[in-house]
Every structure is written in C-alpha cells, then in structure tokens.
Amino acid sequence: MDAKVEQADIASNALEKNKVPAVDRVMAVLAILEQRADGTSIRDLVEALGLPRTTVYRVLNSLEIHGMVRRSAHGSYTLGPRLLSLAARVVRDEGHNDLANLAMPHMRRISSTVRQSVKLSVVDGDSALVIATSASVDAFSLNVAPGQRVPLHAGAAGKVLLAHFPTAEMEAYVTGDLASYTQNTIADADQLRAELDQVRERGWADDHGEFTPNVEAFAAAITDHAGKTKAALSIAFLSGLSLREREMIRSTVITGAGAISADLPPPRVSGA
Known part of the structure; x- marks a missing residue:
C-alpha cells in the first residue's frame, strides 16, 4: 500500500474512533434542514434519519433553544437565525x-x-x-x-x-x-x-x-x-x-x- 494512502487511512480511522455520536446526530439533522428550505416535520426527520422520535425531538428542542433551528406555528422546522451570525464569522x-x-x-x-x-x-x-x-x-x-x-x-x-x-x-x-x-x-x-x-x-x-x-x-x-x-x-x-x-x-x-x-x-x- 502507498505510504500516503496508508497514513490517510490511519488518520481517517483515528477520526472515526474519536467522534461524538450526539454531535453526529445534530449535524445529520442540520444537513437535512439545509436541503429543505421550506421546512420539514419531525415525522420526516425520523424517517430520513432512522432515529427514535424522542431522540430527534430532543435534538430539535436543544437546537431551537440555541437559535439553530426555528419551529413554525404549524410544527415544521427550518434552519434558525443563529446560523447567520455564525456564517458571518467564518x-x-x-x-x-x-x-x-x-x-x-x-x-x-x-x-x-x-x-x-x-x-x-x-x-x-x-x-x-x-x-x-x-x-x-x-x-x-x-x-x-x-x-x-x-x-x-x-x-x-x-x-x-x-x-x-x-x-x-x-x-x-x-x-x-x-x-x-x-x-x-x-x-x-x-x-x-x-x-x-x-x-x-x-x-x-x-x-x-x-x-x-x-x-x-x-x-x-x-x-x-x-x-x-x-x-x-x-x-x-x-x-x-x-x-x-x-x-x-x-x-x-x-x-x-x-x-x-x-x-x-x-x-x-x-x-x-
């Protein structure tokens, strides 16, 4: 195996071992909302992510508290205003x-x-x-x-x-x-x-x-x-x-x- 490829594989494996599952779930939710500008429901997120409804609800609730997502009066979720301030500082x-x-x-x-x-x-x-x-x-x-x-x-x-x-x-x-x-x-x-x-x-x-x-x-x-x-x-x-x-x-x-x-x-x- 090429030395550079082997080093890349080792680095990738190290990253995989040190991931935080809760953060991965948060990013998975945000990734779906990123593609659905008109919003989506908890039901759709549960089906897309294959996670328990309670897990998805807790993730959304935490994100809403921090302004990362917004919940409409009809119950659909979209990306929230806090992301704009974060993006401006990238x-x-x-x-x-x-x-x-x-x-x-x-x-x-x-x-x-x-x-x-x-x-x-x-x-x-x-x-x-x-x-x-x-x-x-x-x-x-x-x-x-x-x-x-x-x-x-x-x-x-x-x-x-x-x-x-x-x-x-x-x-x-x-x-x-x-x-x-x-x-x-x-x-x-x-x-x-x-x-x-x-x-x-x-x-x-x-x-x-x-x-x-x-x-x-x-x-x-x-x-x-x-x-x-x-x-x-x-x-x-x-x-x-x-x-x-x-x-x-x-x-x-x-x-x-x-x-x-x-x-x-x-x-x-x-x-x-």
Missing part, C-alpha cells in the same frame, strides 16, 4: 478571499446590467459553495448570502465545476448517490455524464429548476492562465423570463466569467 480560505475581491467589481457591474443577483461558487467537498454574491435591488431577483451550498449535480454552477473534475474524481461522483431535489434533478449517472459532456463542449451550464422548483440559472467557468477551472460565475432567476432576457443573462455570464478569468494574476515564477 474565515474564508485566503485564495477564496483574493478571488472574491477580484471578481466583485465585475459581479456588481453584471448584477446592475441584468438586474439579477450574481454568485461566485467554488468546489467544497461534494458541494458548490457560494463565496461571494452581488445582490440586485430588483424586486424579482433572487438574493443569496455567501455560505449557501448546492450539490454539484443539481445546479448550473455545480455542473460547471463538476464537468471540469479530473476524470476519475468526476466518475466517482457520477456513480455515487445522486439525490433528487425536484423532478428536474439529473439523478441518473448516464444522463449526468451526457450533461457534463455538453457543458464542457459548449462552455456553460444551465439549470431548469434542478435544485429549487421554478428557479433557473446559467453559469460559466472562471479559469486560470493554465486553463484550470477555479470557480463558477452564475446568475439564478425565476422561471418565466422571455427568450431575449434569458439569452442576455446567458451571454452576460459567459462574458463576465471570461473577464474575471482574464484578470486572474499569472502564476508566480519560482525563484523570481
């Missing part, structure tokens, strides 16, 4: 900060032009993580705060990022457990491969309500001087826009991603 990767700062002037210009909000996303595990946004003041625009995560196969930005994975890593994702979030989610491995092939060929991706019903998007890759994909620029919008409006958004995303790519600094030369 220290981003230094490279992400540099990229976000470089991209922001372009993103502000784009959001003003198309009157829609613009997102900058990077790969983080098996998700597309939003690291920067430029919100539009238009009443019908969709505003998202940095920190949002979307599965790589269920959105325009995620598909752009996934399409440029190394072949082995992409295949591992495609053949994994592809969850369905709406009736339009591409959860079949062969269909997803074909979709990703098309994304690479044409240079952009679209989303027809694959993660959230009636929310569509266009995205394009931001690449460095070596052609490596560093991030995805995307614009999400409510379904129902005219073909002219959709085409304006698509072309603006492609042009904007290209402009940000061109502004990326060249690689440092060793010894310079």
Whole structure:
C-alpha cells in the first residue's frame, strides 16, 4: 500500500474512533434542514434519519433553544437565525478571499446590467459553495448570502465545476448517490455524464429548476492562465423570463466569467 494512502487511512480511522455520536446526530439533522428550505416535520426527520422520535425531538428542542433551528406555528422546522451570525464569522480560505475581491467589481457591474443577483461558487467537498454574491435591488431577483451550498449535480454552477473534475474524481461522483431535489434533478449517472459532456463542449451550464422548483440559472467557468477551472460565475432567476432576457443573462455570464478569468494574476515564477 502507498505510504500516503496508508497514513490517510490511519488518520481517517483515528477520526472515526474519536467522534461524538450526539454531535453526529445534530449535524445529520442540520444537513437535512439545509436541503429543505421550506421546512420539514419531525415525522420526516425520523424517517430520513432512522432515529427514535424522542431522540430527534430532543435534538430539535436543544437546537431551537440555541437559535439553530426555528419551529413554525404549524410544527415544521427550518434552519434558525443563529446560523447567520455564525456564517458571518467564518474565515474564508485566503485564495477564496483574493478571488472574491477580484471578481466583485465585475459581479456588481453584471448584477446592475441584468438586474439579477450574481454568485461566485467554488468546489467544497461534494458541494458548490457560494463565496461571494452581488445582490440586485430588483424586486424579482433572487438574493443569496455567501455560505449557501448546492450539490454539484443539481445546479448550473455545480455542473460547471463538476464537468471540469479530473476524470476519475468526476466518475466517482457520477456513480455515487445522486439525490433528487425536484423532478428536474439529473439523478441518473448516464444522463449526468451526457450533461457534463455538453457543458464542457459548449462552455456553460444551465439549470431548469434542478435544485429549487421554478428557479433557473446559467453559469460559466472562471479559469486560470493554465486553463484550470477555479470557480463558477452564475446568475439564478425565476422561471418565466422571455427568450431575449434569458439569452442576455446567458451571454452576460459567459462574458463576465471570461473577464474575471482574464484578470486572474499569472502564476508566480519560482525563484523570481
């Protein structure tokens, strides 16, 4: 066995042995609520987690006390306001900060032009993580705060990022457990491969309500001087826009991603 692989296995086993089951249950609850913006019931959580109802209730009760979840008058649970203050204090990767700062002037210009909000996303595990946004003041625009995560196969930005994975890593994702979030989610491995092939060929991706019903998007890759994909620029919008409006958004995303790519600094030369 390769020494690095063996060391990684040892480290992974050590982590597994030192986990706290109660914390794992809390994170499992939060992970489900993260994917269900409209809320979910205790019954649904019990079925999804396979835990006793009393256990799930106690977890939810503790989280509600700390403001991590919120219970509606109808008894459904959603993520709570305390998470916003925690997210605001997350220290981003230094490279992400540099990229976000470089991209922001372009993103502000784009959001003003198309009157829609613009997102900058990077790969983080098996998700597309939003690291920067430029919100539009238009009443019908969709505003998202940095920190949002979307599965790589269920959105325009995620598909752009996934399409440029190394072949082995992409295949591992495609053949994994592809969850369905709406009736339009591409959860079949062969269909997803074909979709990703098309994304690479044409240079952009679209989303027809694959993660959230009636929310569509266009995205394009931001690449460095070596052609490596560093991030995805995307614009999400409510379904129902005219073909002219959709085409304006698509072309603006492609042009904007290209402009940000061109502004990326060249690689440092060793010894310079």
